[in-house]
Amino acid sequence: MPSKKTNTAIFMIAATLINIVLLFVFMMLGLIGLNLVVTYLPVSESLFPVLMLVFFVLAIALALFVYSRLVKWATAKYGLEDKLAPLFSSGRRKTPKED
Numbered sequence: 001m002p003s004k005k006t007n008t009a010i011f012m013i014a015a016t017l018i019n020i021v022l023l024f025v026f027m028m029l030g031l032i033g034l035n036l037v038v039t040y041l042p043v044s045e046s047l048f049p050v051l052m053l054v055f056f057v058l059a060i061a062l063a064l065f066v067y068s069r070l071v072k073w074a075t076a077k078y079g080l081e082d083k084l085a086p087l088f089s090s091g092r093r094k095t096p097k098e099d
Contacts, residue, residue, distance in 0.1 A: 030055035
């Protein structure tokens, strides 16, 4: 049976790949939305970069939101709390006990 660190590494690699796919999907949807806005509404040349930035930031925010929800859902559904090593430990280090 793999260790907690191995399980955590596999989980993080899979989650990162899913996050990249989500970001790609939301970027494509943002570009389609931007194309629709530019096609049907009169947009000046000076407003176009601002709209691109808005759609870009929105795509990143949506990907991050969906990613965090998916990770929380998968962790709860499959009971991964006890199978994964904690990514962030507390700031205090354990001191060795003296005999």
